Amino acid sequence: MAALARSLAGKAARAALVVVAVTVLTQWLLELAPGSVASVILGEAATPEEVARLDHEMGFDQPFLERYGRWLVNLLQGDLGTSPVTGQSVLGQIVDALPVTVELMVLGLSFGLLLTLVTGVLAARNPGGLADRVGTAMSSIALAVPAFVAGPVLAYLVAVRAGWLPVTGWSPISEGLGDNLRYALLPALCVGLLEFGILQRLLRADLVATMNEDFIDSARGRGVSESRLLLRHALRPASLPLLTITGLTVGRMLGGTVVVEALFRTPGLGMLLTTSISNRDLVTVSGIVALVAVGYVVINLAVDVAYVLVDPRIRIRAAS
Template sequence: MKLLARKLPWLIGTLLAVSFFTFMLVSLLPGDPAVMILGAGGVSPEAIAQLRLELGLDRPLIIRYFDWLGSALSGDLGRSPMTGQAVSDAILSRLPVTIQLGLMAIVIALLLAIPLAMISAYFAGSRLDRGISGIGFALMSVPGFMMAIFLILIFAVGLGWFPATGWVAFSESPTANLRSAILPAMSLAMIELALYMRLLRTDLIDTLQQDYITLARAKGLPNWLIMIRHALRPSSFSLMTVVGLQLGGVISGAIIVEEIFALPGVGRLLYQSILQRDLLMVQGIVLFIATAYVLVNFLVDMCYSLLDPRVRYAD
C-alpha cells in the first residue's frame, strides 16, 4: 500500500503530461483535418468550414484538449471522422493481434536469451563468450524492418515455410494463426534477444562473484544448480524491468513490423491514422500506449518484492 500511495501521483501525472503533449503535437501537425476528410479538390470553403465546426476545430486548442480529456476519463475516446468507428472499439478489435505478436516475441526472446546468457556468463572471457556476444551485437545493429525483410526473403520467399503477409485468427485455425504470426514475432524477438542476453549476462557475471556463490561451490553443489537456483533469480531485476517495459511498449515497437506483414494490429492502425491525419484515433492510441507503459512499469515494481524480500521490507 505504501508503494501504491507513493507511485499513484506519479502515474497520474505522467499520463496527464503524455495526453497533453500528444494532443498539442498532433494538433500542430501541418494540414487541415477537414480538408483531408473532404478532399482538396472540388470542395467549397463553406463545406470545409461547416465540417471544422462539427469537429470542434474552430475552438481554442486548450479548450479542445480539456473537452477531449474529460471524455477520455469517462471512457469515451471519441469517434473517428474518417471511418465513423469509435476509437475505443477500433483499438480493442485490433488489440488481440498486437498482444499475441508481442507476447510471442518476448517468449521467443527469453527462451533463447536466458540459456545463451547463462552459457556466456559461465564461460566469461572465452571464445564462446566472445562469439555469443558478437552475435548479440550484430542482432542489435539490425533495424526491425530489415530483420523482417530478411526473414521474409529466407523463410517465406525462399523456403516457403511461412506466409509473407496476412493474418489468420486463432479461432479460425490455430495452426494457420501460428504460421502467420511466427515471422513477425521473430522479427521483434531477434532485437529483444540481443538486449536480454547482454543485460542478463552482465548481471550474472557480477552475481557469480558474490560470497554466497563461493559458499555454494564449496558445498559441492553442481554448477548448473548454482546457476539456476542461486544466481539466476537475483540477476533478473534488470531483465524484469526491461521485459516489463517491452510488454507496455510492444504496440509502438510493432508499428513497422505490422505494416510490413500487413497485420491488422494496433500498430498498423496507428501508422495508417497518422497518414490520414485521423487526430482522434492517433490521440486515443497514444494515450492507450502510455497507459500500458505506466501500468506495466508499476506492476514490475510490485513484482520486485517477489524476487527479493528485501525490497518488500524496504517499502
Template sequence: MLLTTAQRLGRSLLVVLLVTMGSVGLLSLAPGSAAAVMLQENATPEQVAELERQLGLDKPVWEQYVSWLGNAIRGDLGSSPITNQPVVEAINQRLSVTIELAVFALILALVIAVGLAIVSAAFEGTLLDRAITALSSGFLSVPAFIAGPLLTYLLAVQLGWFPVTGWVKISAGFGGNLESAFLPILAISLTEIAAFHRLLRADLVGTMREDFVEAARAKGMSPAYVMTRHALRPSSFSLITLIGINLGRLIGGTVIVESLFSLPGLGQLVVSSITSRDVITIQGVVVFVAVVYVALNTLVDISYSWLDPRVRKAGA
C-alpha cells in the first residue's frame, strides 16, 4: 500500500514538473519579452537589454527555470516583473472567483445529469430516453465559448434576466453574486451535463441487468427504490472518477468564460500575463492548477474504498 502511494506521488510530481517545463518552453518561443512590454514601444534596444539584465531575463531559459523551481519548492512562486505583486498574492485574490465558477458549475451539472440519467435508464429505449439522449448530445456539441455568447444574448440582452458582464462578490450579497455568476456557470456546465449523463446512464443500464437488482425487484421493491438504493451507488464509480478529473480541469479551464464575462478570476490573470509576457505569474498559476488537479485525482482514488467494500478488503 505504501509503495503504491509513493509511486502515485512520484508520478504526480513528475506531471507537475513536466507541465511547468512545457509552459516555460512554449513561452520562450514567442517573440518579445516582459522588459519590452514594460518599457513600451518607444524604448531603445539598449534600454530593453538593461532592464532584462536587471530582471534576470537575459539568462538562458533553463537557468531562469531552475532558479524559479528552487524558490517554488520552498513555497515562493516569485513576483511579477510587470506589477511587482507576489504571485501567491495574485492567485489568492482571484482564486475565489474561479473556485466558485468551477464548483457551482460542477454541482449544477451533477444535479441535472444524475436526474436525467436515472430517467433515461428507467425508461431505456423509449421516446423519452431518446429525447434526453439527443438533448445531451446537443449540450456536448456546444463548447463554452459558443454557449457563453448565446446565453448572454438570450437571457441577458433579449430577456434582461441577468447582467451581461461584471462580478458581484459574495460578501456584497449572495443574491447579487449568484445573479452575476449564473450565466458563466451555466455556460461551463452544459458540456459537463452531457458527459455525466452519458456515462452514468450507460452504467445504470448495465447495473439494472445485474442479478442483485433482479433479486431486489423480485422482493417487490418499487422501481424508484431499486434504482436509487441498489443501482445508483455501484454505478457511480466511473462518474466519481470523471468528477475528480473534470473539477481540476474546470479550475484551469475557465479562461475563456472569464474573459467573455470579464470576471476577475485566474483565467483573466493568465490571459493578461500571457499578453504581457509575465512568465513568472504564468508558471505560478500553472503549478497551482497542476497541484490541484493531481490532488483531486488522489482523493478520487481514496474515495473508492468508501464506495466499494471490495476495495477496502483488497487493501486490508
C-alpha cells in the first residue's frame, strides 16, 4: 500500500506541474495578443494615454511573472479574482456557467457510451456482419464530421425541418425538467456523436480481440452461451481501454464544448470563455483554463485509481 500511495503521490505532483504549465502558457499567449482589457472597457474612442493609465491602475503593466505569481497564490487560496470587464467574481461566473456545461457533458457522454455499448456488442457477436458494418459506418461518419459541421446539420434536420427541438437558448432545470431537456438534448446529441466515433472503434476492436482469447474458448467449450461470454466474460477486460479513453474524453469535453455552446447559444463555460477572450478578460480566461486543467488532471488521476480497482493485476504491479 505504501508503494501504491507513493505512485499516486508522484502522479499528483506531475498533475500539479501540468496545471502550472497550462496556465502559464495561456496567460503568456494572451499577453501576446493585440489590444488590452483597458481598451475594451474604455471603448474605441479612448486615447493611448487613457488606456495606459487604466492598465496601470489595474496592474496589467507589471512584469508577467510577478502578476502570474500573485495570481497563483490567490488561486491556491481559492480566489480566482474579479473580472475587470463585468465587475463580477470569476468564481461566481464559473459556478453559474458550470452546471450547464456539466449537464451537456453528462447527457452527451451517456448517449455516446450507450450507443457505443450497443453497436460494439452487436459488432463483436458477428464481426464483418451487417451490424458490424453499420456500426463502423456510423463511427466513421462521427469521426469525419467536426462539431461546427455536425451542429448546423443536426439543428437543420431536428429543429428546423422536424421542429422537434428548439435551435438555440436554454431553460434551467429549476424551471422544469421537460423544458430543460428540450434545450439540452440537441447540443448534447452533437457532443455525444463526436465522442461515439472514437469510443465505438476502440470497444469493437477490443471486444473482437478478447473473444478470440483462450479463456473465452475454454468457457465456450463448457457450454457458456455467446451472450453470456460477451457480457460477463469479455466486456469487463475489454472495457479497460474504454475506461481510460472515457476519462480522457471527459477531461477533453470539459474544455471542448466551446464550439457546441457557441453554435447553440448555450450559457455554459464555452460561451463564457468565448466572450471573455473577445473582451480580453485575462482574469476570467485564466480562471476558466485553471478549472479545465485541474478537472482534466483530477479525472486522469481518478482513471488511474479506477484501473487499480478494476484490474487486480495493476494493483499488484503498483504495490510492488
